[in-house]
Amino acid sequence: MVTMPDTGAVMVVDDDKTVAGSAHTAPDTQRRWVFVxxxxxxxxxxxxxxxxxLNAFSPEPSRTWVEAVAFQAVGIFAVPVYFMISGMNLLGYQRRYSTRTFFRKRLWRVGKALVLASLVCYLLFGLFPSAFGTQAVADSFGPVDFVKRFLADDIxxxxWFLYSIIYLYMITPLLSLAADDKRLMQYLIVVDFAIAWGVPLLERxxxxxxxxxxxxxxxxxxxxxxxxxxxxYYLIHHVEWRVPAWVWLLVAGAAAAVMFGTALWTNGYFSGGLSGEYHNYAVNGSPVRVVESVAVFMLLRECEPRLRAVxxxxxxxxxxxxxxxxxxxxxHxxxxxxxTANVHGAFGDALARYPLLRLVVIYAVTVVIVIAVKRLIAxxxxxxxx
Incomplete structure (x- = not known):
């Protein structure tokens, strides 16, 4: 069974694509952001x-490992971007509905998705362990084990993102009170950055x-x-200056390059001192990750006019x-x-050897299944x- 270190895999669970205008303009509730x-x-x-x-987490002096580290540096914006989309959509929720409605809409959707998906995965892994390589789940299979694993995020x-977003939902009514106060938002952002990113940096x-x-x-x-x-929320509602998309692209690329190079350096690649333990701070914990994430978010935001012309x-x-x-x-x-458990031969070898091919196949298979199931349900x- 594949398990994942906390690298940032995540998923947006907020489907609102209409947001208000800036804090100083009338709400444009009919607008749907294509860039989102x-x-x-x-x-x-x-x-x-x-x-x-994920082989990046098993350092070795090989091209394959270096490539994996590069992919980690390039893709690490996924978590932040999804949290940013959620904040953009939800911190101004009081313009659209009450706090009671907010909790009913959001917690119900997230809770339902978490419970049902966990149950489906648990049944698949427990009843068909040979098909999914999940014998450990089958060995302890049962309702009590399901509850224990669910509470520990062990299915x-x-x-893990769903557990994290529930926490943010719980404090959203409080944060929303500051949403349209630009100075207060700046205060929250600066203090949060100083503590959440500055303290670990000082330790490093x-x-x-x-x-x-x-x-x-x-x-x-x-x-x-x-x-x-x-x-x-702040970047969409309070930032009035504009930067061309190509600048954001350069910033995102430079940030990814810095994280990639720093990860190789801190893991001893250049000095020949690679060990079995992967030090992930350079990619997962570095403040440079914030720069890459903001740059990717704003890059697509600046492409909105072009995307509307598609x-x-x-x-x-x-x-x-x-x-x-x-x-x-x-x-997925x-x-x-x-x-991993069932595809062998030449194609299986190709999937194991070429990560980008594996990405395309995993995405294509999963998205086809999801769209088909959604239509059957409809x-x-x-x-x-x-």
Missing amino acids: DVLNVVACLAVILLHVS NSFY LGVAERYLESLLHWPLYMSQDMLYFLLG PERARGLIRVLSGAVLGVYLF LPVINWL VARNAIRR
Whole structure:
């Protein structure tokens, strides 16, 4: 069974594509951001890119390992981008509905997806262990084991994001009070960045932990996820200056290059001192990750006019793929496990050897299944209504 270190695989669970205008303009509740649909799909592919390059966590002096580290550096924006989209859509929720409605809409959707998907994966892994390489689940299979694994996020390790987004939902009513106060938002962002990213950076630079212990007791501001949540709303509603898309592309590329090079250096690749333990701070914990994530988010935001000029048929396809992203996130692990356990021969060797081919196959298989199931459910619902 494939399990994943906390590399950033995640999935957006907020389907609102209409957002208000800036804090100083009237709400444009009819507008649908095309760039959000594109960003959903791009980040979904980045999620899978992270998962097909998990061999980065097993350092070795080989081209394959270096390539995996590069993929990790390129795709690590996926988590932050999804939190940013959620914050962009939800921090201004009070313009659209009450707090009670917010919790009913959001917690119900996330909770339902988490429970049902966990149950499906648990049944697949427990009843068909040979097909998915999950004998450990089959050995302890049962209702009590399901509850224990569910509470410990030990059924599908990719679901950790859903547990995290529930935390952000719980504090959204509080954060929303600051949403339209630009100075207050700046304060929250600066303090969050200083604590969530600055404290770990000081530790990496050699400052003794005992000098930082008091700051580690600020749990709200230690949330890196909250920083992205705030940034998504702030960048759309409070930032009026514009930067050309090509500049954001260069910034994103430079940030990925810095993380890639730093990861090789900190793991001893250049000095020949590679060990079996992978040090992930350079990619997963570095403040440079914030730069890459913001750059990718704003790159697609600046492409909005061009994306609106794309033919409607193409935009329709993008919407379909965007609508399938939650399902792809929820069920691409079973696809990965099934392919690993069942596809052999020349094609299996090719999948093992070429991560990008593996990415394409995993995405294509999962998205086809998800779209087909969604349409079958829609047909069944229509039939019931009639």
